[in-house]
Amino acid sequence: MPTTYIKAIHDAMFEEMKRDENVFLLGEDVGILGGAFKATEGFLQEFGAERVIDTPIAESLIVGAAIGAAVLGMRPIAEMQFADFISCAYDQIINMAATLRYRHGGRAQVPMVIRGPSGAGVHGGLFHSQNPESYFFSVPGLKIVTPATAYDAKGLLKASIRDNDPVLFFEHKYLYRRIQEELPEEDYIVPLGKAAIRREGSDMTFITYSAMLYPSLAAAERLEKEDGLHVEVIDLRSLRPLDWETVFQSVRKTSKAVIIHEDRRTGGVGGEIAARIVEECFDSLDGPIVRVASEDTHYAFSPPLEEFILPNVDKILAKARTLAAY
Amino acid sequence: MEMKEDQELYYYLKLTREFEDRVSKLHRQGKILGGVYSGKGQEAIVVGVCYGLHREDFISPIHRDMGAFLVKGVDPKLLMAQLFGKKTGLSKGKDSFLHAGDLERGIFGATSMLASTLPVATGAALKFKMKKEPHVAIAFFGEGASSRGDFHEALNFAGIHKLPVIYICENNFYAYSTPQNQQMAVEDVALRAEGYGFKGAVCSGNDLHAVMRTTHAAIDRARQGEGPTLVECKTYRYHGHSEHDQPFYRPQEELIEWESRDPIQRFEIYLEKKGYNVDQIKEETERQVKEVTDEAVRFAEESPWPEGKEALEDLYADPF
Ligand SMILES: Cc1ncc(C[n+]2csc(CCOP(=O)(O)OP(=O)(O)O)c2C)c(N)n1
Ligand SMILES: [Mg+2]
Numbered sequence: 246m247p248t249t250y251i252k253a254i255h256d257a258m259f260e261e262m263k264r265d266e267n268v269f270l271l272g273e274d275v276g277i278l279g280g281a282f283k284a285t286e287g288f289l290q291e292f293g294a295e296r297v298i299d300t301p302i303a304e305s306l307i308v309g310a311a312i313g314a315a316v317l318g319m320r321p322i323a324e325m326q327f328a329d330f331i332s333c334a335y336d337q338i339i340n341m342a343a344t345l346r347y348r349h350g351g352r353a354q355v356p357m358v359i360r361g362p363s364g365a366g367v368h369g370g371l372f373h374s375q376n377p378e379s380y381f382f383s384v385p386g387l388k389i390v391t392p393a394t395a396y397d398a399k400g401l402l403k404a405s406i407r408d409n410d411p412v413l414f415f416e417h418k419y420l421y422r423r424i425q426e427e428l429p430e431e432d433y434i435v436p437l438g439k440a441a442i443r444r445e446g447s448d449m450t451f452i453t454y455s456a457m458l459y460p461s462l463a464a465a466e467r468l469e470k471e472d473g474l475h476v477e478v479i480d481l482r483s484l485r486p487l488d489w490e491t492v493f494q495s496v497r498k499t500s501k502a503v504i505i506h507e508d509r510r511t512g513g514v515g516g517e518i519a520a521r522i523v524e525e526c527f528d529s530l531d532g533p534i535v536r537v538a539s540e541d542t543h544y545a546f547s548p549p550l551e552e553f554i555l556p557n558v559d560k561i562l563a564k565a566r567t568l569a570a571y
Numbered sequence: 572m573e574m575k576e577d578q579e580l581y582y583y584l585k586l587t588r589e590f591e592d593r594v595s596k597l598h599r600q601g602k603i604l605g606g607v608y609s610g611k612g613q614e615a616i617v618v619g620v621c622y623g624l625h626r627e628d629f630i631s632p633i634h635r636d637m638g639a640f641l642v643k644g645v646d647p648k649l650l651m652a653q654l655f656g657k658k659t660g661l662s663k664g665k666d667s668f669l670h671a672g673d674l675e676r677g678i679f680g681a682t683s684m685l686a687s688t689l690p691v692a693t694g695a696a697l698k699f700k701m702k703k704e705p706h707v708a709i710a711f712f713g714e715g716a717s718s719r720g721d722f723h724e725a726l727n728f729a730g731i732h733k734l735p736v737i738y739i740c741e742n743n744f745y746a747y748s749t750p751q752n753q754q755m756a757v758e759d760v761a762l763r764a765e766g767y768g769f770k771g772a773v774c775s776g777n778d779l780h781a782v783m784r785t786t787h788a789a790i791d792r793a794r795q796g797e798g799p800t801l802v803e804c805k806t807y808r809y810h811g812h813s814e815h816d817q818p819f820y821r822p823q824e825e826l827i828e829w830e831s832r833d834p835i836q837r838f839e840i841y842l843e844k845k846g847y848n849v850d851q852i853k854e855e856t857e858r859q860v861k862e863v864t865d866e867a868v869r870f871a872e873e874s875p876w877p878e879g880k881e882a883l884e885d886l887y888a889d890p891f
Contacts, residue, residue, distance in 0.1 A: 273746070278748035368605040
């Protein structure tokens with residue numbers, strides 16, 4: 246039976262909690278309710294209230310307490326009910342967790358995962374649609390994971406739970422029940438920092454992650470059919486660490502790069518990726534590096550506004566065709 | 572209470588309920604998108620607190636406080652257009668639900684981040700004190716929001732400076748699925764006030780008169796420079812946390828008990844005891860609120876959508 250993206254997340258946590266008694270959950274409504282999106286359905290019954298903790302509405306406490314338990318060897322998974330609310334725990338993440346190993350001279354660590362639903366496209370409005378990765382992208386000491394498939398959601402989450410550093414795990418809520426696939430029966434992980442080439446091509450490279458993988462693939466297919474262009478599509482899977490080698494190799498081959506993400510254009514990770522490509526692959530480039538990203542505004546609620554703001558297949562096609570003409 | 576006041580209060584209770592019931596229905600029909608939260612069962616709190624406020628008094632309502640907008644004088648048509656995401660709504664479609672205010676009427680639009688409005692309302696009270704204005708700030712919040720640091724930071728500052736602010740806790744015993752005993756180890760949120768150097772009071776949030784007595788005494792004290800109060804109103808939400816939620820996590824019996832203390836029915840008993848012709852008042856009021864709500868829905872449905880590129884507007888005073 247195929248497994249949905251949300252079920253893959255559920256299963257990853259369930260299996261890790263079975264495997265390692267130091268893994269535990271804390272967050273708002275993760276217990277009795279099983280999570281606002283049912284990611285932890287049945288956990289309270291299986292693991293009990295000591296390992297599945299319904300917290301008060303207190304994100305700073307949730308993250309801070311996770312850090313405290315993690316430095317003493319536990320492996321907490323903290324849930325943000327929506328990734329947007331991670332802002333309420335910002336200090337604990339960027340100052341407390343991110344610097345901990347550094348200021349202890351490598352003699353302490355925070356093996357913790359903070360997970361939560363991010364992303365737009367579901368009429369969530371300003372505070373239930375954000376892509377917070379860029380708020381954290383510049384902070385050393387953090388890892389940032391952004392799965393696009395059910396297979397990766399499970400494998401990356403398991404790798405994140407076993408990782409010895411704080412991991413921000415941003416699940417795209419649009420994908421929760423919209424994608425599914427057959428998953429292996431046996432235990433597996435997907436290592437952090439290893440991109441996936443979702444489609445091979447020689448004319449142009451699309452670099453993307455999370456939910457934007459799908460419009461990127463759809464655009465690549467249309468470019469092949471309608472323009473005879475062979476587009477390589479790279480799914481980054483994690484942004485910190487970022488698999489630069491795979492990106493550079495592909496761009497050296499195709500000479501053209503389009504970066505596609507749902508996060509905003511200004512300050513989004515695409516800017517850093519473009520800069521690094523210019524630094525490392527300048528001689529190979531046959532045209533400007535272009536970005537398709539959300540408009541530089543807030544994630545507005547009204548459907549015509551949201552549609553205007555978000556990237557889509559047509560916007561990717563338009564940019565790719567302009568670039569192809571170089 | 573004068574007859575005119577009684578009738579007005581009844582009108583606002585009924586209007587809030589009719590309006591919210593209609594919003595729930597429109598949500599089921601797919602006409603209102605996004606998260607929809609109902610305050611059904613809690614109407615006496617917002618109506619009781621907001622009735623009689625000055626236009627300049629500053630209120631910061633939360634997600635269940637549709638009635639606060641109505642009592643403070645927002646045109647129901649604009650409020651409905653806001654929920655639809657239409658161009659004519661308070662935020663011109665930028666966000667939905669109660670995330671836009673109307674500062675001309677002293678209504679502050681919240682973000683989703685619970686308790687974040689409490690420091691802001693405290694700042695509004697600071698302004699009133701600095702400028703020696705006779706107004707008050709009123710911050711609504713759920714008992715769940717009182718777990719956040721912003722709540723404690725706000726109350727502490729208000730206590731130090733004796734600010735004219737009233738914190739109104741709508742304690743409906745649940746934060747989404749989480750019961751009060753998983754949120755705090757005390758029975759009354761109002762107890763928190765003492766630790767910040769001012770008074771806390773508890774009243775029944777389903778009894779309009781109790782709400783008015785308690786909160787208006789606090790408002791009067793604040794206007795006279797006697798500082799903040801934390802008022803806790805015990806109540807219950809009839810619906811799920813949002814219209815998507817099936818509240819299996821609470822006993823049916825509990826809901827029934829609270830429904831039997833319905834704030835509107837209770838007020839009808841009061842009207843009857845006062846010797847008014849309740850049947851007539853009821854019929855007349857129901858006709859009025861239905862008309863107002865119908866008109867609001869019609870307006871919202873006929874209103875235009877914003878155009879896509881308007882998503883880039885209203886970011887700055889001087890766009891660049
Ligand atoms: C900072 C923050 N965390 C989580 C949420 C998600 N959330 C929305 S409403 C809610 C429950 C609120 O409970 P309470 O404050 O008691 O108000 P009620 O809904 O019961 O009226 C939660 C957890 C949020 N909006 N903001
Ligand atoms: Mg509550």
